[in-house]
Amino acid sequence: MSGSLPENHVTLLLFFSLTISFPAALCTIQSCHAWPMTQLVDKVTDTWLIREVDLGSSKSRLDCARLCVSMLACTSFMVNHSTRRCRLHAHRLTDLDIFRPDLGFVTYETSRAPGAVGSKCTTDIECAMNNSLCLSGQCQCQATHSYSPNSRSCVTECPEYGQEFTVFPNNYITGNNLQVFIEPEMITPEACEAACLAYTLDVCRSIDLDYDLQMCLVSNETSFTAPASFIYYVKNIFYHQRQCAYQD
Numbered sequence: 001m002s003g004s005l006p007e008n009h010v011t012l013l014l015f016f017s018l019t020i021s022f023p024a025a026l027c028t029i030q031s032c033h034a035w036p037m038t039q040l041v042d043k044v045t046d047t048w049l050i051r052e053v054d055l056g057s058s059k060s061r062l063d064c065a066r067l068c069v070s071m072l073a074c075t076s077f078m079v080n081h082s083t084r085r086c087r088l089h090a091h092r093l094t095d096l097d098i099f100r101p102d103l104g105f106v107t108y109e110t111s112r113a114p115g116a117v118g119s120k121c122t123t124d125i126e127c128a129m130n131n132s133l134c135l136s137g138q139c140q141c142q143a144t145h146s147y148s149p150n151s152r153s154c155v156t157e158c159p160e161y162g163q164e165f166t167v168f169p170n171n172y173i174t175g176n177n178l179q180v181f182i183e184p185e186m187i188t189p190e191a192c193e194a195a196c197l198a199y200t201l202d203v204c205r206s207i208d209l210d211y212d213l214q215m216c217l218v219s220n221e222t223s224f225t226a227p228a229s230f231i232y233y234v235k236n237i238f239y240h241q242r243q244c245a246y247q248d
């Protein structure tokens with residue numbers, strides 16, 4: 001398997017050099033390169049999935065690359081060469097993302113990927129976007145900002161909020177809650193984030209998960225809208241800031 005990967009790389013470079021004038025202003029030659037991630041095969045992730053496309057009878061890998069490049073939000077993509085399924089992601093996929101086994105899928109990244117949201121990092125300067133930082137080993141927007149896939153930048157307010165959250169350990173927003181849950185089954189990232197997504201009376205922008213007090217707190221504020229309430233405190237508490245939705 002790994003023996004065939006360099007060939008894929010060359011094929012894609014050739015593809016892009018041949019079609020570079022076709023998508024015209026969409027990309028420079030440099031930003032149209034794509035390459036396979038040899039460690040990310042036979043598995044898929046839903047992290048920052050923009051959409052999954054059935055490529056039908058087309059030449060799967062190349063058309064998936066073309067779709068990704070033509071969509072400004074797309075940083076990485078995955079293709080199942082046999083079934084011609086193509087998954088477009090607004091985030092640089094790495095082995096720090098949560099994958100599940102799915103035979104046949106190969107992950108590729110584009111040259112938008114280095115320093116992009118999701119990139120592995122050890123220091124903030126490795127993260128290319130303004131107002132981004134290295135958080136838990138991956139480039140993310142700072143707590144004052146949410147990632148906007150459409151502009152590929154960190155913004156202080158989303159036109160529409162999505163399903164992704166960025167988790168900041170040892171932080172929370174004091175007060176400013178829309179809802180408070182203390183049921184044991186709510187004290188997980190999945191359950192508390194789901195409560196945020198399900199809240200309809202206002203925009204839920206963040207949650208606090210306090211594992212010491214066993215509380216899930218849902219809020220319409222962020223560390224940007226309520227800076228004075230945003231507290232750093234070394235305890236078993238996590239602030240999850242909601243990120244922007246991808247908009248068609």
Ligand SMILES: *[C@@H]1O[C@H](CO)[C@@H](O)[C@H](O)[C@H]1NC(C)=O
Nearest residue numbers: 080082083085102103104105
């Ligand atoms: C992907 O391709 C493999 C063959 O390489 C096939 O067995 C598998 O069912 C496909 N998976 C999906 C989810 O399409």
Ligand SMILES: *[C@@H]1O[C@H](CO)[C@@H](O)[C@H](O)[C@H]1NC(C)=O
Nearest residue numbers: 128129130131151152153154
């Ligand atoms: C980042 O911020 C600097 C200084 O404010 C600005 O000049 C630059 O255009 C910004 N870059 C992007 C990609 O927004």
Ligand SMILES: *[C@@H]1O[C@H](CO)[C@@H](O)[C@H](O)[C@H]1NC(C)=O
Nearest residue numbers: 176202203220221222225226
């Ligand atoms: C959050 O809700 C409170 C109470 O309704 C309101 O006063 C405040 O302006 C809201 N904050 C944001 C950022 O919308």
